[in-house]
Amino acid sequence: MFKNNEYYIGKILEDLDFISDHMKSVNKTDLESNQLLQDSMMFRLIQISEKVKYLTDEYREEHFNIPWTDIYGLRNRIVRDYGNVDLGVIYDTLTKDIPDLKEILSKL
Secondary structure, X not given: OOOOHHHHHHXXXXXXXXXXXXXXXXXXXXXXXXXXXXXXXXXXXXXXXXXXXXXXXXXXXXXXXOOHHHHHHHHHHHHHOHHXXXXXXXXXXXXHXXXXXXXXXXXO
């Protein structure tokens, strides 16, 4: 299979759907008290950011309204400071930023 921008956007959307489905009725306390949910959500965030790296520069420039650098920056924070990740930032990302990103990417 040829892996192009559309392929990676499709995979990112799958991850966004997974996050949306599993965060529907989760509050911050639920996330903080559930190590399995934390690990699962952070893994998906890392996967999204890894897939962003495979998008062409032209694609990212064409869709400059999407915070590509922030998406990859979050990955670095999770991977490098895993034991010290601010779950408040992760929760806000999962509940506020992910739905917005999903809506934008769904329209592409």
